[in-house]
């Protein structure tokens with residue numbers, strides 16, 4: 001495939017009910033009212049010269065290159081800033097216009113280095129292109145006058161450079177940072193000839209810049225350019241694919257030279273990201289070809305033995321014979337597997353199929369267990385579907401946005417930019433979070449209410465918000481009457497009206513002033529379209545499912561469901577966590593969330609798969625580990641997950657794995673879990689395979705192979721081999737055939753084909769006969785389950801309590817530059833921003849303990865202790881500390897406990913009672929971990945595999 005060049009229409013698309021027809025160079029064209037002449041011309045196939053305009057930004061009108069003539073009007077207006085009007089007759093070419101444009105270009109070029117042929121942007125530079133378009137041959141003024149050609153280049157950002165001598169001060173970068181990203185890191189300093197772009201008076205690395213790259217993409221010259229392009233040259237082909245990091249699911253053009261990625265460019269037609277990205281997707285892709293990749297299968301008898309590189313055949317047959325031996329000795333249910341939310345839908349579908357059909361049991365689980373399983377439970381029980389209700393674009397119609405337990409600017413950055421855009425347009429904002437996250441106050445955005453509740457008091461808070469709605473007469477009675485189960489509603493109304501749920505009564509639990517809760521509830525209920533966006537701060541609690549139900553109750557009571565601008569929207573973590581759940585990765589459900597005990601459904605799968613299937617749910621991850629410690633669970637297949645680092649109570653996870661007789665790990669890297677593995681199967685990155693991912697808005701997007709699998713096989717092919725060796729051959733020539741099977745067996749996917757995905761770009765499930773092009777907004781006109789179901793949400797405090805010994809609450813999360821357990825981002829330049837996890841602590845708590853910024857501190861819970869540096873931060877509230885879990889050496893999950901959500905076993909990562917003290921040395925666990933890494937490195941060097 002050649003390099004994809006997307007059309008730049010110069011100014012953004014306008015949506016209007018009225019259309020206008022005009023003539024451009026004699027060609028009639030009809031566009032929505034408000035469209036610029038420039039865009040109308042491009043839509044008529046007539047490009048107009050331009051430099052300061054690009055269609056991701058509002059028109060600015062500074063370069064004067066896009067001048068046109070309009071019949072009956074004087075002068076030569078800029079086509080980018082002049083709206084099309086009915087009957088206009090526009091001329092884009094005339095001798096006068098040509099003369100004027102050449103004059104403009106002369107001014108630019110006379111102040112520009114003449115190194116086009118050796119410039120990294122050669123062949124991909126709009127200034128160069130425009131010089132050609134206007135026919136500039138020579139510069140009459142010469143090159144001797146005052147200029148901006150002084151040397152000096154800012155290379156501080158690890159991924160892009162800034163060379164001011166090439167800048168034409170078009171301001172596209174400044175506007176991209178404001179309009180697209182919403183960070184406002186850049187300004188134009190000075191006036192007139194002295195004006196120049198500045199990153200707030202410092203270099204890019206030390207500025208407010210979050211390295212999203214929007215400015216680089218907007219820059220028409222090589223002033224801002226990716227270092228990878230400077231080093232490797234321009235790409236010669238592109239492949240459109242989907243980011244493998246977070247649940248936003250941004251679409252990218254991977255630009256390649258041969259089989260080497262040169263850069264990732266956000267795809268303008270990407271329906272989740274509309275041409276924007278964050279630092280991870282755009283820049284942090286180097287892990288995919290990192291030297292740490294293991295490219296040969298390996299086996300060993302004991303986990304203390306050196307690895308032995310073997311052929312694929314030997315590794316697969318060894319794994320299969322071990323699993324068979326274990327089942328023969330300990331029974332059918334003594335093995336299981338974990339699917340990966342980083343792998344494609346087709347791959348996770350195959351793993352669960354292999355487990356159910358070839359292992360013969362339902363012992364399959366996925367990482368959603370530790371993040372959004374309560375979302376599935378809560379939304380299914382109230383609305384009838386285990387997924388978010390809206391598409392991302394729905395936020396454009398929201399009048400009130402309530403963010404609960406989520407930190408979008410760090411964890412879902414592209415959607416955060418979208419949300420901030422809507423907030424700058426005037427939507428109101430309520431933030432419910434123990435920390436003062438960036439959204440609470442960021443340039444041109446300020447939350448109307450920040451409710452800094454104590455970790456563990458979510459349900460008390462949502463009950464109090466609902467109490468205000470019900471007791472102050474703010475219930476959307478007609479919505480409830482028409483759409484909800486009235487008996488359940490009346491029961492709930494009685495419960496929630498009880499005085500014990502009032503903001504005044506729960507204040508001592510939440511720590512939030514009742515007046516603020518009342519005001520926030522009134523705003524949510526009466527402010528127009530109100531939408532809730534939430535994250536793991538909701539789900540990772542002992543009452544995670546109750547809280548999801550509580551939010552669903554609140555949205556139903558106020559009628560905020562079933563149209564644009566409203567809804568309950570989980571911001572899901574991993575790129576394909578929605579997909580891995582949809583594909584039947586839970587022990588109790590087939591694809592499409594159908595229970596394994598449902599005879600009709602099971603028979604459907606038995607018939608299709610030609611095998612008898614178990615009708616009882618299998619073991620969850622935590623049950624598998626418990627059973628391993630008890631000696632009844634002996635073998636595990638883990639595809640693309642690192643449960644030692646990601647799951648709570650690390651010591652328990654390690655003990656469970658160590659007690660097994662065969663652990664098979666399939667991954668890119670020898671991760672922490674691989675320390676307990678007997679078979680290692682090299683995995684493949686998202687660049688190496690075809691398939692689909694499903695993002696947080698249920699959007700099924702294509703993953704397309706950009707380079708061949710480095711270890712020889714894509715992950716789905718490896719599962720096929722293992723299944724065959726286990727005696728259950730499956731036959732697919734391409735992932736599209738797996739999707740065809742998913743569509744045949746899953747009603748919500750019945751209309752999904754690769755042909756349709758290629759044609760439409762993506763679709764949101766349900767996609768079937770009723771909705772052939774997918775479903776952006778759920779529950780329009782009625783809930784999937786019929787009547788919406790209110791459920792009682794009794795607040796039951798977690799058993800994890802602060803005590804004299806553990807007086808602080810630890811809560812955990814992630815930051816922008818790192819991702820999850822860090823396996824990918826730690827192998828990129830993103831470490832510049834976060835090379836270790838730190839403990840954020842409020843100044844009072846620090847002072848009480850004699851802790852200064854940067855001091856090494858111990859973090860101790862009843863589960864374990866670790867040490868890490870302290871960062872004193874007023875973002876914290878007194879009594880609450882916070883850390884991330886991106887670095888294995890930190891071992892944040894050594895201190896988290898075994899408490900979990902009552903309904904789904906989702907771990908309670910967000911509430912751990914801890915003590916923090918000054919420390920002199922690393923904790924015993926960390927010493928032990930360091931020794932373990934040393935042994936692993938030694939074993940690897942004996943293997944010759946590093």
Ligand code: SF4
Pocket residue numbers: 173176177181183184185186208209210211212213214215216
């Ligand atoms: S990389 Fe993004 S945040 Fe940084 S200056 Fe450019 S647009 Fe702004």
Ligand code: SF4
Pocket residue numbers: 166167168169170171172173174197218219220221223224
């Ligand atoms: S850096 Fe690029 S986008 Fe920014 S003003 Fe200069 S030429 Fe324009």
Ligand code: SF4
Pocket residue numbers: 243244245246247248249250273277278279280281282412413414415
């Ligand atoms: S927002 Fe998420 S999906 Fe988009 S580029 Fe960043 S990490 Fe990738």
Ligand code: FES
Pocket residue numbers: 049050051052053060061062063064065066067078079080081
């Ligand atoms: S493109 Fe219209 S003024 Fe620059």
